[in-house]
Amino acid sequence: xxxxxxxxxxxxxxxxxxxxxxxxxxxxxxxxxxxxxxxxxxxxxxxxxxxxxxxxxxxxxxxxxxxxxxxxxxxxxxxxxxxxxxxxxxxxxxxxxxxxxxxxxxxxxxxxxxxxxxxxxxxxxxxxxxxxxxxxxxxxxxxxxxxxxxxxxxxxxxxxxxxxxxxxxxxxxxxxxxxxxxxxxxxxxxxxxxxxxxxxxxxxxxxxxxxxxxxxxxxxxxxxxxxxxxxxxxxxxxxxxxxxxxxxxxxxxxxxxxxxxxxxxxxxxxxxxxxxxxxxxxxxxxxxxxxxxxxxxxxxxxxxxxxxxxxxxxxxxxxxxxxxxxxxxxxxxxxxxxxxxxxxxxxxxxxxxxxxxxxxxxxxxxxxxxxxxxxxxxxxxxxxxxxxxxxxxxxxxxxxxxxxxxxxxxxxxxxxxxxxxxxxxxxxxxxxxxxxxxxxxxxxxxxxxxxxxxxxxxxxxxxxxxxxxxxxxxxxxxxxxxxxxxxxxxxxxxxxxxxxxxxxxxxxxxxxxxxxxxxxxxxxxxxxxxxxxxxxxxxxxxxxxxxxxxxxxxxxxxxxxxxxxxxxxxxxxxxxxxxxxxxxxxxxxxxxxxxxxxxxxxxxxxxxxxxxxxxxxxxxxxxxxxxxxxxxxxxxxxxxxxxxxxxxxxxxxxxxxxxxxxxxxxxxxxxxxxxxxxxxxxxxxxxxxxxxxxxxxxxxxxxxxxxxxxxxxxxxxxxxxxxxxxxxxxxxxxxxxxxxxxxxxxxxxxxxxxxxxxxxxxxxxxxxxxxxxxxxxxxxxxxxxxxxxxxxxxxxxxxxxxxxxxxxxxxxxxxxxxxxxxxxxxxxxxxxxxxxxxxxxxxxxxxxxxxxxxxxxxxxxxxxxxxxxxxxxxxxxxxxxxxxx
Amino acid sequence: xxxxxxxxxxxxxxxxxxxxxxxxxxxxxxxxxxxxxxxxxxxxxxxxxxxxxxxxxxxxxxxxxxxxxxxxxxxxxxxxxxxxxxxxxxxxxxxxxxxxxxxxxxxxx
Numbered sequence: 001x002x003x004x005x006x007x008x009x010x011x012x013x014x015x016x017x018x019x020x021x022x023x024x025x026x027x028x029x030x031x032x033x034x035x036x037x038x039x040x041x042x043x044x045x046x047x048x049x050x051x052x053x054x055x056x057x058x059x060x061x062x063x064x065x066x067x068x069x070x071x072x073x074x075x076x077x078x079x080x081x082x083x084x085x086x087x088x089x090x091x092x093x094x095x096x097x098x099x100x101x102x103x104x105x106x107x108x109x110x111x112x113x114x115x116x117x118x119x120x121x122x123x124x125x126x127x128x129x130x131x132x133x134x135x136x137x138x139x140x141x142x143x144x145x146x147x148x149x150x151x152x153x154x155x156x157x158x159x160x161x162x163x164x165x166x167x168x169x170x171x172x173x174x175x176x177x178x179x180x181x182x183x184x185x186x187x188x189x190x191x192x193x194x195x196x197x198x199x200x201x202x203x204x205x206x207x208x209x210x211x212x213x214x215x216x217x218x219x220x221x222x223x224x225x226x227x228x229x230x231x232x233x234x235x236x237x238x239x240x241x242x243x244x245x246x247x248x249x250x251x252x253x254x255x256x257x258x259x260x261x262x263x264x265x266x267x268x269x270x271x272x273x274x275x276x277x278x279x280x281x282x283x284x285x286x287x288x289x290x291x292x293x294x295x296x297x298x299x300x301x302x303x304x305x306x307x308x309x310x311x312x313x314x315x316x317x318x319x320x321x322x323x324x325x326x327x328x329x330x331x332x333x334x335x336x337x338x339x340x341x342x343x344x345x346x347x348x349x350x351x352x353x354x355x356x357x358x359x360x361x362x363x364x365x366x367x368x369x370x371x372x373x374x375x376x377x378x379x380x381x382x383x384x385x386x387x388x389x390x391x392x393x394x395x396x397x398x399x400x401x402x403x404x405x406x407x408x409x410x411x412x413x414x415x416x417x418x419x420x421x422x423x424x425x426x427x428x429x430x431x432x433x434x435x436x437x438x439x440x441x442x443x444x445x446x447x448x449x450x451x452x453x454x455x456x457x458x459x460x461x462x463x464x465x466x467x468x469x470x471x472x473x474x475x476x477x478x479x480x481x482x483x484x485x486x487x488x489x490x491x492x493x494x495x496x497x498x499x500x501x502x503x504x505x506x507x508x509x510x511x512x513x514x515x516x517x518x519x520x521x522x523x524x525x526x527x528x529x530x531x532x533x534x535x536x537x538x539x540x541x542x543x544x545x546x547x548x549x550x551x552x553x554x555x556x557x558x559x560x561x562x563x564x565x566x567x568x569x570x571x572x573x574x575x576x577x578x579x580x581x582x583x584x585x586x587x588x589x590x591x592x593x594x595x596x597x598x599x600x601x602x603x604x605x606x607x608x609x610x611x612x613x614x615x616x617x618x619x620x621x622x623x624x625x626x627x628x629x630x631x632x633x634x635x636x637x638x639x640x641x642x643x644x645x646x647x648x649x650x651x652x653x654x655x656x657x658x659x660x661x662x663x664x665x666x667x668x669x670x671x672x673x674x675x676x677x678x679x680x681x682x683x684x685x686x687x688x689x690x691x692x693x694x695x696x697x698x699x700x701x702x703x704x705x706x707x708x709x710x711x712x713x714x715x716x717x718x719x720x721x722x723x724x725x726x727x728x729x730x731x732x733x734x735x736x737x738x739x740x741x742x743x744x745x746x747x748x749x750x751x752x753x754x755x756x757x758x759x760x761x762x763x764x765x766x767x768x769x770x771x772x773x774x775x776x777x778x779x780x781x782x783x784x785x786x787x788x789x790x791x792x793x794x795x796x797x798x799x800x801x802x803x804x805x806x807x808x809x810x811x812x813x814x815x816x817x818x819x820x821x822x823x824x825x826x827x828x829x830x831x832x833x834x835x836x837x838x839x840x841x842x843x844x845x846x847x848x849x850x851x852x853x854x855x856x857x858x859x860x861x862x863x864x865x866x867x868x869x870x871x872x873x874x875x876x877x878x879x880x881x882x883x884x885x
Numbered sequence: 886x887x888x889x890x891x892x893x894x895x896x897x898x899x900x901x902x903x904x905x906x907x908x909x910x911x912x913x914x915x916x917x918x919x920x921x922x923x924x925x926x927x928x929x930x931x932x933x934x935x936x937x938x939x940x941x942x943x944x945x946x947x948x949x950x951x952x953x954x955x956x957x958x959x960x961x962x963x964x965x966x967x968x969x970x971x972x973x974x975x976x977x978x979x980x981x982x983x984x985x986x987x988x989x990x991x992x993x994x
Contacts, residue, residue, distance in 0.1 A: 006943065023912065023961045024935060030913035030960075031931075046932030054936040058943060 009060045020055045024048055066406065067413070074414035081386070085418070088379040091773055092422030095372030096465060097429025098766070102365040103461045104434040108450040109264060109357060111348055112457065115257040117196030119347035121293040123303070125150075125160075125310070127339040139339065140350070141285040144273060146317045150289065151188075153313045157294055157306050161195075162188040162273050164287040165352075166265045168446060170549070170740050172242045179738070182225065182268040184243065185260055186276045186287060192220075194292050195258070200226070202237045202252030209272040213280050216272045219248035223256045225268035244551050246275065259451065261290065261346070264353030264441075266449045282321055290346055303343055311341040331601060353448055357441065359836050360759050363520065364437075366832065367766040370513045372469075374770055377510045378777040379418065380473050381503050385784045387411065387477040408478040415474030423466045440758050443751040445743070476502070503781045504813060508821040511858060514774040515825025518854030519845075520832060521760075521767035526850065527841040528760035531753050537676035538582070539618035542573075543745035544719035545581050546710040546726060550736045553704030556694040558735050560629075563610065565729065566710060571722055573713045576613035577693050581709045583748045587679035590660045592687070594647055598662055604643055604687035605678050606660075608633060608695065608708075614673065616713050617745075624654045624671025633691035634660075637667035640675045643687035658689075665698070667691065681752040682841055711745075719744050759839065775861040778814070782869035786810060793873055794881030803874055810873045811866055818862055822855060896929055896937050897946075898980055901965065901973040904947060908964040912938060915963070938963060946972045 009016045024045075031041035045051070078085040113119035124140065131137025144162065151160035166183035173180075192204035200223055209216040219241050221230075230236050241248045248271060260267030278284040291306075293299060315337065322333045344350070387394075394407060434452050441448040550558075559577055566575045580586040590606050591599035611627040614620075627636060637658070644653035657666040667689070675685035697703045714722055720742070727739040750757075786793070793806060833845035843850065903918045904910065910918065915938075916929050941947045946969035954960050965973070 019961075020935075022959065026911070026954075026958055026960050027913045027931070027935075029958070030911070034913075034917070044931050046930065048932075051932040051935055054933075055939050058936055058939040 006060055007064055016059060017052070017056060020052050020059075024051060024055075067409065070406075070410045070413040071417065073410065074417045077386070077414055078417060084382055087776065088382055088418055089421045089425065091375040091776075092372075092379060092418065092469065093425035093429060094769060095368070095375040096423055096426030096462075096469070097433060098368035099365070099372050099465060100426060100430035100458065100462050101434040101437065102361065102368040104430060104452055104454075104458055105437060105450070106361045106365055107457055107461075108452055109354055109361065112451075113347045114195075114261060114349050115255070118292065118295070120345070121295075121299065122346045123291045123293070123343040124346035124350045125289040125291060126342050126344060128342055129339040130335055139285070140288055142287060142289045143282055143285050143317075144279040144287065145282050146285075146314055147188075147287070147289050149313050149317055150310045154291070154306060154310060157297060157302055159190055159194045159292045159294070160188075161191045161290040161292065162186075162287045163191060163261050163290060164273075164276070166260060166262050166267050169243055170738075171269070173239065179740070182229075183260075183265055184269045184271060185262070185267045186271050186273045186279075188273045189216075191270075192254075197255050197258055200253040200255055201234065202250070204252050204254065205270060205272055210274055213274050213277070216275060217246065217248050218251045218272060220252045220254055220270040221250060222254050222259055222267050222270070224259055224266050226253045229268070241269070243271075248275070257451070259449075261288075261349045262351040262353075263349035264351045264448045264450060288350060290350075291343060307341055307343055314341060315339075332599070353441070356755060359839055360755060363524075363759065363832075363836055363839070364762055367517055367520065367763060370517050371766050371770050371773070374510050374513050374517075374773045374777070376469060376472050377506045377513075378773055378780070379415075380476060381506050381777060381781055383411075383415065383473055383477045384480070384502055385780070387480060411478035412470060412474040415477075416470045418473065419466050419469045422469075423462060427462065437758070437762070440761075441754070443747070443754055503784070504817050507778060507781055507814060508817040508824070510774050510777050511818050511821025512824040512828065514770045515822050515854050515858060516828045516832065517763075517770040518767050518857055519825065519829035519850065520836075521763035522850055522853045523833060523840060523843055523845065524756070524763040525760045527839070527843045528753065528756040530843065531681055531756050531841045534677075534681055536749065537619060537674050538745075540744070540746040540749050542714045542716065542719050543617070544712040544714055544722060544726075545743050545745060545748070546712065546723075546730070546739050547581070547584075547707070547741040547743070548710060548730065548737050549707045549740045550705065551738070552736055553706050554736050555702050555704055557702065558737070559693070559705055559708060560610070562730060562733060562735065562737055563710060565733065566712060566726060569722070569726065569729065571715045572726075573715055574612060574616045575713075576616040576711045577610040577708050578613055578711055579608035579693070579705075579708055581711070581743075581745065581748055582607070582617070583677060583679060583681065583745075583752055584709075592647060593659045593662045593664065595657075596659070596662060600647070602646055602687065604646075604689055606689050606691055607678075608693045609690045610693040613690075613693075613711060614638070616711050617676075619673050619676055622672045622674060623652075624669070626671065627690075627692050629694075631670070631692040631694070633693070633695045634665040634667050635696075636670045636692055638671040638673060638690040639669050640673050640685070640688045642675050642685045643689055644669075644672050646687045681749070707740075756839075756841065771857060771861055774858070775865045778862060778865040779868065782810070782814060782866050783872070786869045786873045790876055790881055793876045794878040797876060798878035798882065806873055806876075807870055810870055814866065815862070818858065822858060825854075826851060895980075896933070897941060898973070898976045899927065899929070900934075900937065900941065901946065901969055901976065904963060904965045905970065905973055909962045911960045911962045941969070944972075945969075 028038075028041055028045060031044075032038050036044075042048075114122070116122070125142070126138050126140040129137055129139055142162070147160065147162050154160055164186040166185050168181050169184040170179050171182045171184070172178050187205065189205050189207040189209040193206065197204060199220075202220075204220050205216075205218065209218060221236065226232060226236060236250055236253065239250045241250060254270065260270075273279050273287070276286075278286045293302060318337055318339075322336055325333060325336075348354075397407060398404070431454070438450060438452065439447055548562075563575045563577055566572060587605055589603045592602070592604050593599045609627070611629055611631070614626055621638075622641065624638070627638065639653060647653075647658060648656055653669050653672055655669065657668050659666050669689075673690075675688075677683070678686060678688050693705075693708070695703045695705070712719070712722075712726070716722060723742045727742065730737055730739055789810075793810075796806065796809070830845055833840075837845070899919050900915055903915055903922070907918065912934055916931060916934055919927055919929050938947070938949075942949055942963075945966060947963045948966050949961050949963050951959050952962055
């Protein structure tokens, strides 16, 4: 109460003084009114000024009052150098905003605990193994029967929870015509209770919903989905939801902030695990397994025995499973069984997005903090220069009795003002930029979604950052000022070179950071360019893709008839069918067995394509012929060159046969094509074979196809213009075919480079900002140094120094500093590049042009930035200088 | 500081006592009351009365408010708070024991 009144009094100091004055005045009037002599009364009262001063200091928080005075003074200082102050605030704001935005993204994706009870006791089960190409790999997906065994084995120490990844599924609420997409997740019934979640509406899934396959046709909506799809309709319970041929009843809505365990994707609908037909299949590994340690168990001691126990259980299950692998070489089975079960903390959720973006975001954070550091060095330099200019004023203040603490406070106030203004601006920048970056993380049709709330975590980070900046900016000048010896300073300055030495060190630091930013940026930008300009081997021009499903399966002849109907549409040049698009989400591999031998250790990827697919995609033939309508799978095959080289080295592949495993019907190779990227632009070429779209079973009868993609080459520049009419055309045929997704081949290729594009864009942005800031910093320091040394330069010119000599003394030490900083930056760059090498494509940190490029950019910037100062030095007129001194 | 404290201590005690008997007095009235009740023996130094009043106000022993006097001018009047009553009690008993002790010393000597 009293502290508060003293604080508020400090803010309204003038009014307080008037009140005190008024009360003292009324005292004297009272005395006069009671009959005393006015002069005697005034004398008895004593010094009114002293009474007022004493009263004032009692009623006011003195520290605050002086602080306010310092803030006012700092503000006036900033206003005096408007341009530099605005530049300082803007550059700091950019740095702070970038850092806070990076923190928001990193925190939301990687650190923020899930809104569940005991997130720190949640783990995810994974297996380390040797992957397809002999590299270490991880498998985090589990078969439900295996999961069930482990759940029962662990039930005394932990709850095991099965959760599938969110799948963007076609759903409908009424008829087939109103198909829409929703992220559907299958969960075991214990998820909601173990996570301690309460329903917003109705009830949540419970362990009872885990009974037999297909026995619990119930669905729970996430709060987010209920909100944006149904506007929080309270009558949602009991409504029916159709997925394929299944129908689910809505039984409840989840808690408000729980959006699933897959960070980066917001789950719309939760379904019981056992409602998915995969749940009964021993060899279908399709969901993740989480482990919640029971309360009271210490993770440090309880986890390892549990891991060994579960490992044994799972291994026994898979050993049993592997007995049914017929005709597999023993190395296959060994690799299948030789896995190591591991637990990873999953308190922040688990998603592929985290895996894909962990390093990218770390780089983003690094670049942002480097830019902030460069900006800070700039501003610190500015403050040092100003402090040096104020050395006499400070000396004067000290000699008339200012405490050194008060002087430090004065300087810190000014840097705090700068930081505060910059933070306010930076907060706006972060509020805009974090969602902006996030919206570019995934392809536009299925964006990544994170809860980017501005909560106390972000606030704490921001305030911490600000305090660091205040100290960084203010501490050095403050300490210098408080060390001022008035006698020396008033006599004309002690060591005039001291601030310059400090600023030169700052330049080296700045150049090092700037080099690091430029170096990393050039690596990322080049990676992206090389990836984007990678020769595809097929044309993406005007290719429309209709990803089509037949919920109950449909014979190839129906698919072919539909393709024929599409061919008749004006504006469509050619139509082909493939099982799925190249560079899409689907990739399937197959064992390859030559001449009935056991499968070779290398497997091949495959794709079913109709006749004319190669020509529609503009993939040429190296040799042989395209499929014709009579070709079936198995029967004929077209292989790529890597396939031919891998399985038929040094031979002509055409006419040879292979099978998809021993004792399988043979494929006869009818053509060879060049390599084209199959599912990933970054991967080296893999063996790929194309099989005819028309599949037959072992009795030579045609088998049905559940899904395929129509590939259309259109006449229009924008193939999507035709999409709606083509979708309707297929729907109107009522033959069980339905377009599930429309895209273009160009978009699929672009989606491959989303992450690289994002990093390259941000890196280029930070590189430009860093270069600009470093240039400004350099210019300011040199300019200041020339101004400081104009006496010396004037004398040098007067006694006959050459122009070259003047240029040398002005720039030599700066260039030394730049060289030093550049070397330090390169060393830092190599270290950082090693950490993110996995993000590069066909670029190495040791490539000469990767070092030459940033070096050149810095050199150019240096030249531009030093030019004005050098000219100023050369133009120095010794007579003017010497006369003015 | 210590010397001041003892002086202030007695001034504080007097002001609190006066205000406990007669609430809502302004500064001059408090001073006049100290003089008249002490039989014109004790005179508070007028200039130091107000800093003392403010200090006690900040300590929460007394509270002040502005009133309009008949003359039309404003006056700031003071009254005791609950904390002030408690403080008066402790200050009074401390004073009693101190003066008792001093008296005993004077008698012995």
